[in-house]
Amino acid sequence: NPKRTRFRKQHRGRMKGISYRGNRICFGRYxxxxLExxxxx
Known part of the structure; x- marks a missing residue:
């Protein structure tokens, strides 16, 4: 019912797991x- 769910916040789930994409250095040394x-x- 859209009348009931009017001012509901969207509950985003728990962030879990290890990141695999974007966790290695592409170029350079730094x-x-x-950290969280x-x-x-």
Whole structure:
């Protein structure tokens, strides 16, 4: 029923697992690495 789910927040699930894409350095010798899993906006 769309009338009931009007102001509901979308609950995003738990971030789990190990990242496989984008976790190796493409070029150069230094890189940035996230220390905790989060949604990047």
């Amino acid at each position: 890189a940035l690495q996230a 899993p989060a949604w990047i906006t």
